[in-house]
Amino acid sequence: MKFSVKILGSSGALPAYNRHPTSLIVNQNERLFMIDCGEGTQMRLNDFKVKKGKINHIFISHLHGDHYFGLLGLITSYTLLNRSTDLHLYGPPQLDEIIDVHIGIWRNEMPYKLIFHPINADEPSILFEDDELIVESIILNHRIDTTGFVFKEKLLPRKMIKEKIVEYNIPYTVINDIKAGADFIDADNNTIPNAELTNDPKEPKSFAYCSDTAYNPSMFDQLQNVNLLYHEATFMEDQEELAAKKYHSTTKQAALTAKSINAQKLIIGHFSAKYKDLDPLAQEAKKYFPESYLAIEGQEFEV
Amino acid sequence: MKFSVKILGSSGALPAYNRHPTSLIVNQNERLFMIDCGEGTQMRLNDFKVKKGKINHIFISHLHGDHYFGLLGLITSYTLLNRSTDLHLYGPPQLDEIIDVHIGIWRNEMPYKLIFHPINADEPSILFEDDELIVESIILNHRIDTTGFVFKEKLLPRKMIKEKIVEYNIPYTVINDIKAGADFIDADNNTIPNAELTNDPKEPKSFAYCSDTAYNPSMFDQLQNVNLLYHEATFMEDQEELAAKKYHSTTKQAALTAKSINAQKLIIGHFSAKYKDLDPLAQEAKKYFPESYLAIEGQEFEV
Secondary structure, three states: OOEEEEEEEOEOOOOEOOEOOOEEEEEEOOEEEEEOOOOOHHHHHHHOOOOHHHEEEEEOOOOOHHHOOOHHHHHHHHHHOOOOOOEEEEEOOHHHHHHHHHHHHHHHHOOOOEEEEEOOOOOOOEEEEOOOEEEEEEEOOOOOOOEEEEEEEOOOOOEEOHHHHHHOOOOHHHHHHHHOOOOEEOOOOOEEOHHHHEEOOOOOOEEEEEOOOOOOHHHOOOOOOOOEEEEEOOEOHHHHHHHHHOOOOEHHHHHHHHHHOOOOEEEEEOEOOOOOOOHHHHHHHHHHOOOEEEOOOOOEEEO | OOEEEEEEEOEOOOOOOOOOOOEEEEEEOOEEEEEEEOOOHHHHHHHOOOOHHHEEEEEOOOOOHHHOOOHHHHHHHHHHOOOOOOEEEEEOOHHHHHHHHHHHHHHHHOOOOEEEEEOOOOOOOEEEEOOOEEEEEEEOOOOOOOEEEEEEEOOOOOEEOHHHHHHOOOOHHHHHHHHOOOOEEOOOOOEEOHHHHEEOOOOOOEEEEEOOOOOOHHHOOOOOOOOEEEEEOOEOHHHHHHHHHOOOOEHHHHHHHHHHOOOOEEEEEOEOOOOOOOHHHHHHHHHHOOOEEEOOOOOEEEO
């Protein structure tokens, strides 16, 4: 079952060196979730051949332009493309008004429903949940209300070993109980332990997105043992003061966050236009957390 | 003296085939004027190495997203780049409110002044004028209030022939009169005709931008003898009915417009996502107006 993250934009507020404003796509079992939608994102979707029609949920972290100025164009293009599937949008409450100012006139004439879910920036909450996946907000520490997002796969039912159904003549009606962990009692009252009938399901994985934010230990409990962490690293270590002033993070702070939450892998992104060459940023992060990688546009990371 | 038009974006409402939403740059004597600012325009400026700081006037034709969704990002980036020069913005009155919704909070804290000039979409008017250039609005025929823009160089003073100043001992004080066309009367009361003292100035040129619009003969008088015409050609000739329904034009209509106003050259643009290959559109326009050219992004046209 696929669970991956594709980088569409890796630049900080000022696009530079062919890096574009923030956006990424989470692919969970071929369902696509977009996080942030900086200017030009719809063109990035074209460039990287992402199937726009498979995106049904868009999460906006905060209302700085480099994280949402592409949203209006994407919403408009969906209309031109005659989209019919509902589109769920999660973001700060004011985002709904902003959309209305631009497309208010024809919002009700769109061929699809745009369903807005305001995010409360005061405490973490569940934004999306179904049988496979749960998406929670993360409270970040930025100049304006900002939330991150953590995507957690749910523990799937145990996997039935097909041969055992035949061997023990297990009726269809009890299969779900066995998948949920029950033993099987056969017609002669013999108990067949669950461990003989099932295999462990795939281990559930998780991905957390934290951008934009200053170094933010208050979220560490919530993010313990996340498999893949995307954390902004707008600046290098020597700019820690500037980073703090602008409520951004350094490479070192991103790496220490990954270490503190016991992540397996870290992607750093949201690079300042100061930096043409990003290798020094990767090297710096790796010093503190060896499994650190640069957010390179077009690149896909397995969770 | 340079007078040219550089194409930044050539796509219709739906970006496709690596074509981007509408924007172009008019360079008049190394002063840059932007017309329309579709999503991603600031990245196009980077791509084509246009000096952002030299753009002091932005004209927005109408409030469909593909003509202005890039404006907010550009305005924001100017702040990040610490721009200090005034920026003049011309567009439909509602544009000012739209900007306020996004950047209202920090509009007064920007390091430069953003000066908004509302455009009246009911009758042509002068939007900009100085010694060299005049910019007028053109009333177009689209689904919502839309104006085009015509850039007219002014007739410059006649060019003084330097040798004649020495030959006739012409005092500095009358030079401007001679440049304006006066004859020179020397100390012995001899009249030296202006034609002997001056050469004709450079012929003033003009450029008109018409997008988006249905076929629009009501503007032909205003645009007579324009040197270079940019006219949208969203569709090919066989889609005339669709074009009319959407208040867009066909290649043929763009070409007939160029012919009717006696233009020297036509650029067609704003191509529908229907068309991957644009050569047939160029061929079709050339049938009716041989000096027709495609708006190719990055390409610069002399006026």
